[in-house]
Amino acid sequence: SSGINAEYGQISKFRFPNTEERVISVSGEQAGSLQVIKFVQEKIRSDKIPPHVKSFNADQNNARKTACKLLVSDKTIGKLIGKGGENVNRLKDSYKVKITMMKQDEAVNGLSERMVTVQSEDKQAVDDCIEEMVQQVFEDERAIMEYNVNYEAYGGAPMFSRKDDGGSDRRGGGGYEARRGGVGGDAGRGGG
Numbered sequence: 001s002s003g004i005n006a007e008y009g010q011i012s013k014f015r016f017p018n019t020e021e022r023v024i025s026v027s028g029e030q031a032g033s034l035q036v037i038k039f040v041q042e043k044i045r046s047d048k049i050p051p052h053v054k055s056f057n058a059d060q061n062n063a064r065k066t067a068c069k070l071l072v073s074d075k076t077i078g079k080l081i082g083k084g085g086e087n088v089n090r091l092k093d094s095y096k097v098k099i100t101m102m103k104q105d106e107a108v109n110g111l112s113e114r115m116v117t118v119q120s121e122d123k124q125a126v127d128d129c130i131e132e133m134v135q136q137v138f139e140d141e142r143a144i145m146e147y148n149v150n151y152e153a154y155g156g157a158p159m160f161s162r163k164d165d166g167g168s169d170r171r172g173g174g175g176y177e178a179r180r181g182g183v184g185g186d187a188g189r190g191g192g
Helices: 030-045 058-064 074-081 083-095 123-139
Strands: 006-011 024-028 067-073 098-101 113-119 176-179 189-191
Touching: 024 030, 030 123, 067 074, 067 123, 074 083, 074 098, 074 113, 074 123, 083 098, 083 123, 113 123
Parallel strands: 024 189, 067 176, 176 189
Antiparallel strands: 006 024, 067 113, 098 113
């Protein structure tokens, strides 16, 4: 036994509200959660458009391979930002990445989680920055999140509508949800 405890949640049948992002919930220890994130990120980065797909946005598909997205507790956003933006600016400068955080007025009413996106052409910089952010989330005792969230109840769209004939690519981007005790991804969730 490796001592790693990470539970893979089911991929949500609904997208995170107001986005094209699927959510994978993961719960467990920090090291195991990071392994899950790296595994999913590698799958996203090496993803090829299936031959049967007739229409897709190449720019969007390529851009999603340069980003990692975390869902974090509303209560944890402040820690990631830091006083006067000190922490987020340090992360941007240290790793040479672009970091965007869902603003309070963009948050989904009733959900206590927000999306954080880390992006760079340098995949190692993204991975290293995400690792530090996940560590900060794990250290924040306020970071606990719900593990199984019904995003449909908050306006999340189904992954594939009945009108979807499979001829388009609607896989969404890549991200994880970070919670104390865990992290998750495609827009991933962690918790524990």
